[in-house]
Amino acid sequence: MYKELESNFFLLVKSDKNKAFQLVFDAYWETLYKQACKKIYSDDIAQDLVQDVFISLWDKIELLDAEKSVLAYLYAILRNKILKLYEKDEVRLRYAINVTAKEISSDIHSQNILLEKELKRIIDLEIERMPPRMREIYILKKEDDLSIKEIADDLSLSEQTIKNQLQSAYSRLRMRVKDYDSSLALLTIFIVNHF
Structure with missing residues (x-):
């Protein structure tokens, strides 16, 4: 089924880019979406990723090699987008941890300064008594x-x-x-x- 679909796709690309795209979109969208859901665990992000995959396909549709599988190409794009998402999330996580650690340290330092001042005041009052x-x-x-x-x-x-x-x-x-x-x-x- 996929071989016939992909043959039709490459024929259609030359005559009607929109129909070729629609053919592949209808055939592979759900497959790619399920794959993205397995890796991301978020329906919304998985949908966005698959949407981005098809945008990439649209941008390079005329450049595809007829000897290669369109589905394999789409999977490769999806894999790369998922990896980039993981990299971004890792960077965000490191940043959040770093900022949070600084804020906690700053808060603790501020609290300690206030405690020390209050303690000094209490001690000074008691010394006077x-x-x-x-x-x-x-x-x-x-x-x-x-x-x-x-x-x-x-x-x-x-x-x-x-x-x-x-x-x-x-x-x-x-x-x-x-x-x-x-x-x-x-x-x-x-x-x-x-x-």
Whole structure:
């Protein structure tokens, strides 16, 4: 059936390009559409691809070799269009992943900056509320970076008193942040212990 159809096609191309095209379109459209659906899994995109295949056929209809199969030619065009679609989708996917990763990273960075600012404000307020001696010891340790021995010598207090005051200061800060927002608790522990 196909051999006769294709023979008629090549005869018609010379006399009536429109009829030749219609003959092949009617005979092969559904076959190509089913093939495209197997590869694409989208009816709309499969229809578009087959439409593009027939546009390509129309553009080159006079150039086809009568010795070759029209159906094989159409399959080759369809295969190439599907491959190009996959390539485009891969590029789009890589781009989407890249953009999304940057947006997520940017969002997380922005959230962390806001959390740090809020946490700093909470800690500063709690430091202001500390008893004067506790605040003084805490500031000498955290801001001036003095050792417990240096603080004890400067204030004429025992090292144990300094340790106790610092422990109480840390405890107050942890409790204050925990009461404020438990999601800040881990960040507080990190900051209090590392700054």
